Amino acid sequence: MKRYAIYRRVSTEDQGKSGLGLEAQNRDIKLFLENFSEEPFEVIGEFEEHLSGKQDDRPMLAEALEIVRKTGAELLVAKLDRLSRKVSFIAALMDDPKVRLRVASMPQADPFQFHLYAALAEQERKFISARTKAALAEAKAKGKKLGGLRPKTEARNKAIQANAKARADKVAKTVQPLRAQGASLREIAEALNTSGVATARGGKWQASQVKRVLERLENAN
Known part of the structure; x- marks a missing residue:
């Protein structure tokens, strides 16, 4: 029987309370299990975290990985960035012989494709960050007031x-x-x-x- 440990993550406490991010992840995971998973299957654990994907020290992810390593179950996430936004972190997990990863939104992807997708996503985030900083610097040079909450x-x-x-x-x-x-x-x-x-x-x-x-x-x- 195929077994899964499901891991969900939202970046902030507010996202977790709203349920918006979690609802989307629940939807993707349900679609995967109903349409792409081998049958029969069993969900042996579900773990939810409200922390940034930039943080490597995540207690719920650690628990999920512990179960995966002990039971041979697959770690199932809705999207790759829910696992981490760092290529190095994802690469290290894929190098672990006791960890098998499945991504609901990429049901047929293999480890090489996971690595490639993570690398491209990281490049895109760096470019967006640089573009945002440039835009803020330009606005500041024009005398616009920046920062502060309404x-x-x-x-x-x-x-x-x-x-x-x-x-x-x-x-x-x-x-x-x-x-x-x-x-x-x-x-x-x-x-x-x-x-x-x-x-x-x-x-x-x-x-x-x-x-x-x-x-x-x-x-x-």
Whole structure:
């Protein structure tokens, strides 16, 4: 039986809360499983991360890779840039004999094509960055004011942060003692789900969400 460990990633906390980025990834993964996967198949783990693809140190990806290496399952992502935006990182994974990668939006691609696509995407991002810097420098030379958030955007961001802090405070008496006792992020998530505590969107807790709550509580102290 074909087995998969699914990994999803959004770059910011706001993207994760909106569900827009995750919905698109869920759609692509579903299309792959229904139309391109060998059958029968089994999803043995699902992992979600709210971190930049520039960061190599990602706890949920590490867990997904650990399961892949132990079980022989394939790591399934919606798009290659959800795994990483760095060619070196993707190349290192493809060199790992215990890691097999599948990309939903590129169902027939082989490792060479993954490497080539990642290299071209990295070149494009560098060009876009250079073009943006040039445009900003030109605008500054013409006396245009740059930077700063609009008042409405700033107020909305503050409200989002305040709501997130309030939700973290509600579960603090559960997550902090469990963490102090040595419970893993996944164990804490299971405890919250067993207790009937829902997430902000009314769903089930995942380890990545517990991690953000603990970080928010720690930063508030």
